Amino acid sequence: MNSIIFTAGARILVALVFVFSLFMLLRGHHLPGGGFIGGLLGAISFIVYALACGSEEARKALRVSPEGLAMVGLGIALAAGLVSALFGDPLFTGQWYWVGGDSYETALFSINSVLVFDIGVYLVVLGGILSLTFAFDEET
Amino acid sequence: MSWLLVMPIAIPFATAVVAFLVRMSPTGRWVSLGGSILSLVASVALLVAVLEHGVIAAQMSNWEAPFGITLVADYLGVVMVVITAITGLATAIYALGEIPERVEKLGYHALFQTLIAGVTGAFLTGDVFNLYVWFEVMLISSFGLLILGGSREQLDAGIKYVALNLVSTLVFLSGIGLLYGMTGTLNMADLRGAIAEVENQGLVTVVAMMFMVGFGVKAAVFPLFFWLPASYHTPSFAVSAVFAGLLTKVGVYAMMRMFTLVFVGDIGFTHEILIWVSALTMLTGVLGAAAQTDFRKILSFHIISQIGYMTLGLALYTPLALMGGVFYLVHHIIVKANLFLVSGVANKLAGHTDLNRIGGLYKSSPFLAALFIVPAFSLAGFPPLSGFWAKYLIVKASIELDAWLIAFVALFVGLLTIFSMTKIWGMAFWKPHPDGYDPTPDRVPDSVRIPMMIPIVGLAAMTIVIGFFPEPFVQFAEVAAMQLLDPAQYVEAVLGAQAEVQADLQADAPAGLQPDATTEEEQP
Numbered sequence: 001m002n003s004i005i006f007t008a009g010a011r012i013l014v015a016l017v018f019v020f021s022l023f024m025l026l027r028g029h030h031l032p033g034g035g036f037i038g039g040l041l042g043a044i045s046f047i048v049y050a051l052a053c054g055s056e057e058a059r060k061a062l063r064v065s066p067e068g069l070a071m072v073g074l075g076i077a078l079a080a081g082l083v084s085a086l087f088g089d090p091l092f093t094g095q096w097y098w099v100g101g102d103s104y105e106t107a108l109f110s111i112n113s114v115l116v117f118d119i120g121v122y123l124v125v126l127g128g129i130l131s132l133t134f135a136f137d138e139e140t
Numbered sequence: 141m142s143w144l145l146v147m148p149i150a151i152p153f154a155t156a157v158v159a160f161l162v163r164m165s166p167t168g169r170w171v172s173l174g175g176s177i178l179s180l181v182a183s184v185a186l187l188v189a190v191l192e193h194g195v196i197a198a199q200m201s202n203w204e205a206p207f208g209i210t211l212v213a214d215y216l217g218v219v220m221v222v223i224t225a226i227t228g229l230a231t232a233i234y235a236l237g238e239i240p241e242r243v244e245k246l247g248y249h250a251l252f253q254t255l256i257a258g259v260t261g262a263f264l265t266g267d268v269f270n271l272y273v274w275f276e277v278m279l280i281s282s283f284g285l286l287i288l289g290g291s292r293e294q295l296d297a298g299i300k301y302v303a304l305n306l307v308s309t310l311v312f313l314s315g316i317g318l319l320y321g322m323t324g325t326l327n328m329a330d331l332r333g334a335i336a337e338v339e340n341q342g343l344v345t346v347v348a349m350m351f352m353v354g355f356g357v358k359a360a361v362f363p364l365f366f367w368l369p370a371s372y373h374t375p376s377f378a379v380s381a382v383f384a385g386l387l388t389k390v391g392v393y394a395m396m397r398m399f400t401l402v403f404v405g406d407i408g409f410t411h412e413i414l415i416w417v418s419a420l421t422m423l424t425g426v427l428g429a430a431a432q433t434d435f436r437k438i439l440s441f442h443i444i445s446q447i448g449y450m451t452l453g454l455a456l457y458t459p460l461a462l463m464g465g466v467f468y469l470v471h472h473i474i475v476k477a478n479l480f481l482v483s484g485v486a487n488k489l490a491g492h493t494d495l496n497r498i499g500g501l502y503k504s505s506p507f508l509a510a511l512f513i514v515p516a517f518s519l520a521g522f523p524p525l526s527g528f529w530a531k532y533l534i535v536k537a538s539i540e541l542d543a544w545l546i547a548f549v550a551l552f553v554g555l556l557t558i559f560s561m562t563k564i565w566g567m568a569f570w571k572p573h574p575d576g577y578d579p580t581p582d583r584v585p586d587s588v589r590i591p592m593m594i595p596i597v598g599l600a601a602m603t604i605v606i607g608f609f610p611e612p613f614v615q616f617a618e619v620a621a622m623q624l625l626d627p628a629q630y631v632e633a634v635l636g637a638q639a640e641v642q643a644d645l646q647a648d649a650p651a652g653l654q655p656d657a658t659t660e661e662e663q664p
Contacts, residue, residue: 075157
């Protein structure tokens, strides 16, 4: 696409949307958001970049292959589910470690397997959508 | 206990991830093979547990049923899981010889393992929406496998396959939505109780028919089978063996599950339709096969005709018929996958799958010919092979119900199946090769031929074992059928304490120890 306005605007937009996607990912679980929506937003930022500068540039910016990203994400999500075996719980039971308290209200923050699962979903969605759209872009 | 149910699904997924990451090197295929062996071990462990404890269930994430996702293994579910793992292992070995490196690098093994995970998940889930998710996992990975290689023919088949299957999942999903709107639950065990309380039973029957159509497309029953013969002859042979063995059977399994556990309110209507659908499925499938001359197309049409026997087992809805249906399901997966594997070897040796262009296999490769006879005549129902017992049970069940016409159709279709099998036998094996060369085994290097022959020998041996020692298998199918017809054990395993409380209340009631109920009645 040869529009100067779009290309210039895309530079700002891409960064903003991508950071927002990370925000949505981290905000998940207790508030609206999460890995799926975050992944979609992340994919949108790369798609805008691909529209502005071509999918080859966008692939370079992503650095890794989107298919590989999706599969690694699947692995991370699965691992987050399997971790509950160590604690004797059924698959995908959330494991929480609260820092500075003992519940959502009192603790400063938590270390948990749910976020890891969300990160996995984020990568699956990002990689899956990008591998489709890049393929479409390169076809035409 | 809950991890036993998880492992047959988790192992293929993990294998898929690893196999994808190492797909550029030959390690990928060994990863896939190792994963398949582990899956089989996990499935057998689950089978042992089920044999010991009866129906077992596990609640994912510790969310109690009916709110979370439940995995359940009863006799039918667990035998399907084991047979899936066996087919998976057989085709993983076969793929060592057949699948070219170019296709491996595109991620063949990852897609294959994902497909196995999807099929296993569908057999184990106790939640209708989760079943839909597994259908999608299967659809995506099977589409990928179907078009790997990217020839024009494959893309054509892939589009037809996906288009029709999408329609099926759409109907299925709409049915799920309506069902949830009526009952407020999607847990299968919970649905059994909830659906009886729905006021508008007419709408329940409509939803039941939507499920029947949705599963019917998956299972390739009578008016909805067109995608199957249009697509199954195009992918690689290992892929088509898995498809032929497992994919349609997931539809049959889902039908068996839903129409014994949930939709039993109007058997006179739903199951009666299914009887005639089954009869027409058997007939059209076998007649379609008679018109074909391509090895794999004949076999594809025979899948359809055999599906009719399985749904007939469900439709007749007697213990004997369901037992036959379960037995048929297991026998058919082994036999059908094996026939597709044989067609792959025949293709490698004689150079084509069109029966008019090959021949002479009997003279040059008598061992392969012997291995073809076992599944082919088992499919047709020759005693004492496994197919004979399967057909015997179904036909006996229909005669017991005085359904003479159905019994006649079932036998007639068996006869026509023999016609098709002898056609393949005559044209591919007996007649001399039209181009005049000998399709001897040494045309193919050992490194290709041996991995392709191992699974064929193994599956043929299983067919023979089931044929000569049907007793334990029939007994197993009998228990599976009993569990299907009387799902109290299933419901209790899923809903656990809750169901027990209800049972206690009912037990207490006659003794007059239920004050709540009496006080309520006394109130004005």
